[in-house]
Amino acid sequence: MTKRGRVFAGIRCTGRQHLGNYLGAIQNFVALQEEYDCVYSAVDIHTITTPWEPGELRENVWETVLDLLAAGIEPERTILYVQSHVPEVLELAMLLGMITPLGWLTRVTTFKDKVRLHPDHVNYGLVGYPVLMTADIILYKATRVPVGEDQQPHLELAREIARRFNRLFGETFPEPHAKLTEAPVVLGLDGVNKMSKSLDNHIELVATPEETVERVMTAVTDPQRTHRHIPGRPEVCNVYSLHHQFNPDQVEVVYEECTTAKRGCVECKQQLADGINRVLAPFRERRQELAGRPNYVEEVLADGAARARVIAGETMAEVRDKMGLPAAYGH
Numbered sequence: 001m002t003k004r005g006r007v008f009a010g011i012r013c014t015g016r017q018h019l020g021n022y023l024g025a026i027q028n029f030v031a032l033q034e035e036y037d038c039v040y041s042a043v044d045i046h047t048i049t050t051p052w053e054p055g056e057l058r059e060n061v062w063e064t065v066l067d068l069l070a071a072g073i074e075p076e077r078t079i080l081y082v083q084s085h086v087p088e089v090l091e092l093a094m095l096l097g098m099i100t101p102l103g104w105l106t107r108v109t110t111f112k113d114k115v116r117l118h119p120d121h122v123n124y125g126l127v128g129y130p131v132l133m134t135a136d137i138i139l140y141k142a143t144r145v146p147v148g149e150d151q152q153p154h155l156e157l158a159r160e161i162a163r164r165f166n167r168l169f170g171e172t173f174p175e176p177h178a179k180l181t182e183a184p185v186v187l188g189l190d191g192v193n194k195m196s197k198s199l200d201n202h203i204e205l206v207a208t209p210e211e212t213v214e215r216v217m218t219a220v221t222d223p224q225r226t227h228r229h230i231p232g233r234p235e236v237c238n239v240y241s242l243h244h245q246f247n248p249d250q251v252e253v254v255y256e257e258c259t260t261a262k263r264g265c266v267e268c269k270q271q272l273a274d275g276i277n278r279v280l281a282p283f284r285e286r287r288q289e290l291a292g293r294p295n296y297v298e299e300v301l302a303d304g305a306a307r308a309r310v311i312a313g314e315t316m317a318e319v320r321d322k323m324g325l326p327a328a329y330g331h
């Protein structure tokens, strides 16, 4: 039953998700289930467009899926699957590749960034990343994609490719639009960069309460506050920002006590860690329970892939027909 339309989101399989992923994206994916038909994919193939360890990939896919389920993705009403389990997406990406000018792809900023970051890994898959992303979305004729402002150019490219297909072969795909989130950009423990696993400035959702305290204690605060008696500037302190998420009813007190030097940073961080542990306790409990039921998680993914392939199969039959590819003989 269609609700307000279909949403697609791909989640890179970087392993255990962190607070930044949770606040910036996962919470929103969970909320969108109320209003939309959602299709969520653990995008393992996207993950290998940059260097990867084969020995870790499978584990990372699994950890990502556990985090999504524990956070509240409901497989009864949402399709959750692993990207490579729906191979139709690769066929569609290849076919879209025939109508996507190379110049559209090489001008993408993230492509240029990745070329700089991984000069020895500039390959066909990397330049084709936005085509695969387009295929992911339009394979399900999704109309909404939850993205942050920074991903808007990718989505614009997906729209351009969908439009081009429609122009060449007749109206087939709806244009996917951004479902912009109001989620905050979550800074890492360094207080400067976006929270990220690769920068090791993150807190894993699944961290134990003790690990959480330990990590929060390393957070950089107001650099001018070199002594306990010097008033702080909460507006430049990421611990203060995070209190908004995890201790919203304490924000005013934190502000007042920090700016009047009534509280020290250690106690402030302890309070934040307690808030994180409190908010994440139900998540952690569910995750532990799911980790002990691998058969159930496998069933969820098998069922998700099967449901995804039904939609994908219909789309691909239409695409092949419109592009003039001969139907398979003997059917």
Ligand code: SF4
Pocket (backbone or CB within 6 Å): 221, 222, 225, 232, 233, 234, 237, 238, 239, 240, 254, 258, 259, 263, 264, 265, 266, 268, 269
């Ligand atoms: Fe930041 Fe809290 Fe220290 Fe103020 S008291 S600088 S808000 S950690």
